[in-house]
Amino acid sequence: MTEMTYRDALNAAMLQEMDRDDSVFLLGEEVAEYDGAYKVSRGMLERYGERRVVDAPISELGFAGLCVGAAMAGLRPVCEFMTFNFSFLALDQVINSAAKMLYMSNGQIPVPIVFRGPTGAALQLSAQHSQACEVYYAHAPGVKLVAPGTPADAKGLLAAAIRDDDPVAVMEGELLYNVRGEVPDGEHVVPLGVADLKRSGGDVSIITHGKMIHVALQAAGQLAHDGIEADVLDLRSLRPLDVDAILATVARTNRAVYLEEGWPFAGVGAQVASLIQQEAFDDLDAPVARVTQADVPMPYARNLEQLAKPGAKAVVEACRKVLYLA
Amino acid sequence: MSSARTEKGDAPGGVAAPAAQGGPGKGGIAGFSREELHGLLAEMLLYRRFEEKAEEAYAIGKIGGFCHLHIGQEALAAGAIGPLRSDDQVITAYREHTQAIAKGISPRAAMAELFGRADGCSGGRGGSMHLFDPSVGFYGGHGIVGGQIPLGAGLAWAIRYRGGDQICLCFMGDAAVNQGAFLESLNMSAIWRLPIIYVVENNGYGMGTAFPRVSVTEVESRSGACGIPAHTVDGQDVLECYRFFEALAEEVRGGDGPHFVNAVTYRFRGHSMSDPVAGTYRSRKEVESQTKERDPISLLRDRMFEAGLLTPEELQAHDNRAQELCADAVDFAGSSPTPDPATLHDHVYAEINDRGRLFLDGRDAERAATGGAAR
Numbered sequence: 066m067t068e069m070t071y072r073d074a075l076n077a078a079m080l081q082e083m084d085r086d087d088s089v090f091l092l093g094e095e096v097a098e099y100d101g102a103y104k105v106s107r108g109m110l111e112r113y114g115e116r117r118v119v120d121a122p123i124s125e126l127g128f129a130g131l132c133v134g135a136a137m138a139g140l141r142p143v144c145e146f147m148t149f150n151f152s153f154l155a156l157d158q159v160i161n162s163a164a165k166m167l168y169m170s171n172g173q174i175p176v177p178i179v180f181r182g183p184t185g186a187a188l189q190l191s192a193q194h195s196q197a198c199e200v201y202y203a204h205a206p207g208v209k210l211v212a213p214g215t216p217a218d219a220k221g222l223l224a225a226a227i228r229d230d231d232p233v234a235v236m237e238g239e240l241l242y243n244v245r246g247e248v249p250d251g252e253h254v255v256p257l258g259v260a261d262l263k264r265s266g267g268d269v270s271i272i273t274h275g276k277m278i279h280v281a282l283q284a285a286g287q288l289a290h291d292g293i294e295a296d297v298l299d300l301r302s303l304r305p306l307d308v309d310a311i312l313a314t315v316a317r318t319n320r321a322v323y324l325e326e327g328w329p330f331a332g333v334g335a336q337v338a339s340l341i342q343q344e345a346f347d348d349l350d351a352p353v354a355r356v357t358q359a360d361v362p363m364p365y366a367r368n369l370e371q372l373a374k375p376g377a378k379a380v381v382e383a384c385r386k387v388l389y390l391a
Numbered sequence: 392m393s394s395a396r397t398e399k400g401d402a403p404g405g406v407a408a409p410a411a412q413g414g415p416g417k418g419g420i421a422g423f424s425r426e427e428l429h430g431l432l433a434e435m436l437l438y439r440r441f442e443e444k445a446e447e448a449y450a451i452g453k454i455g456g457f458c459h460l461h462i463g464q465e466a467l468a469a470g471a472i473g474p475l476r477s478d479d480q481v482i483t484a485y486r487e488h489t490q491a492i493a494k495g496i497s498p499r500a501a502m503a504e505l506f507g508r509a510d511g512c513s514g515g516r517g518g519s520m521h522l523f524d525p526s527v528g529f530y531g532g533h534g535i536v537g538g539q540i541p542l543g544a545g546l547a548w549a550i551r552y553r554g555g556d557q558i559c560l561c562f563m564g565d566a567a568v569n570q571g572a573f574l575e576s577l578n579m580s581a582i583w584r585l586p587i588i589y590v591v592e593n594n595g596y597g598m599g600t601a602f603p604r605v606s607v608t609e610v611e612s613r614s615g616a617c618g619i620p621a622h623t624v625d626g627q628d629v630l631e632c633y634r635f636f637e638a639l640a641e642e643v644r645g646g647d648g649p650h651f652v653n654a655v656t657y658r659f660r661g662h663s664m665s666d667p668v669a670g671t672y673r674s675r676k677e678v679e680s681q682t683k684e685r686d687p688i689s690l691l692r693d694r695m696f697e698a699g700l701l702t703p704e705e706l707q708a709h710d711n712r713a714q715e716l717c718a719d720a721v722d723f724a725g726s727s728p729t730p731d732p733a734t735l736h737d738h739v740y741a742e743i744n745d746r747g748r749l750f751l752d753g754r755d756a757e758r759a760a761t762g763g764a765a766r
Contacts, residue, residue: 116552122579124579126541127544127575128541129541130545131548132545134482134545134548134549135545137525140548140552157572161535169513169523169532170513170738172514172741173523209740209744230740257744258747258749259746302747308748336751
């Protein structure tokens, strides 16, 4: 184990995969000479040269489509979006090309591509740079999606995403890049579709993904002061979705709160709550609660931004509510 | 390379006015052997008859959805794809039946796909707009205007990445040059000198909108901003197209970077089977005049007649053969089974992960409950 930042863990995953497979290349804005807008690709141009580490023009639709085309020909592109906010320009190629190509071609043309970059809000970046993009991707059959919350998962999930034969969106967090943690040395791959119980409690289940695991753990710490022990289940992968792990924690606690950075309408929590009521109705002692961003575009002013973001306080309140303590 | 240029006419849609074709020689008929000429004529007749059969089948409900016919534009399937190597790649939009056949998909597999049958080249999952067979270098069949252009650049990227000497031919309609994907892809192709030829099948209309109504510049000028050489060819003259693309393919194969071709053609039918041939956006007279004077098959036929290289009996034999092949394709399609309902969820994912659910419509839950893998 080595302690490293989330940023360096992502870098390590790309080195691990590019060293073992020449068909993997990295393409995106500022990834080469500039070492990455968030320095995730630091040193990679020097290591692999400009054939495999490629600066793209600011043409999200174009370069995402080019990467999809390269994947159709059997290469394994890692297509970096400076943030997934910018990938809305590219969604035609993600949804209409990458997600549907294998199906439309009756299995003849797999698209083994990774789309990666940060999702969600950072600090005072305002409305257009601060939104959770998970559901736009996870909605489409044909796409897989992971959202690592720790450096170890960042390395392992990105490696698995690169090896997977389907389009995989790897959604990172701008505020996670400096987070430090222990990361296994050597080859490290975390399979898609396996959730991780980041904290074992037993009184209430906080289910979440990505950056929000840190908010969930903070809330769990506060609840513990009052003698309430929470499970914190990190889904890690939204598609495939580890339904068994969700049902297991709900069976143990009988109470669930879904925490996510995105908006409520058709959010990840809506999907998970639907699954729980369909498949674990008899286990529930309270309706599933949800904690999301306020249903507004992200405001700039610091005080309004804090109000809009889902925080530990809201999670604690939701947990107390499903425990009938509020 | 001498790019043949047509006179720009004032006809609606910026379509070049019918140019006098001259006699044998102008299109280089002498440069083609008798066998080659007969081959091209037979190919185009096959494409025409195929589309006519599709038209019939659509009219009686055998083919559903959208169905865009290539009738009138056959010279571009024969003349642009014909000179390619079998390992070269073609990607195109949704008016692609004949291009698919030109690249090597059988009329049977193409027609079965139009019928939505299991033996279709996309297993019935794609339909008219999504014919695929990468084993012959045909990468579809794409339904969003301009969506195939960055994909074509990606195919060419992969060729260059692997150090191959194949090329990619990327077709689009004239309307696609107004999409952002067009400019973005051409720019990247120029930066990275990708082995790709962009071919605009300029039939003058994006659905029912004449090109000059949506652009103040000509199609040919659109690649200049990216530094990509542009050419205009007479897309109704199969011999001109064939020689032009034959030479250009070798230049691009040799490392000349991307090229852009404005192939002036005309669509003899409506935008799709559900659209009128003429009406509010173009006159019946215009269509009739183009059909009469600019039919790529008639043009070649007449030149072969004039040169004494074709007899009426030979022509009839080619046509009979084309009609037989297409009738056989229809029979094949009609007798091919519909896709097995049990395959509905097949090929959504290439890799079914060991853990977690990929399908949220209840299918995985059902499988788990009945003892199958919890996928």
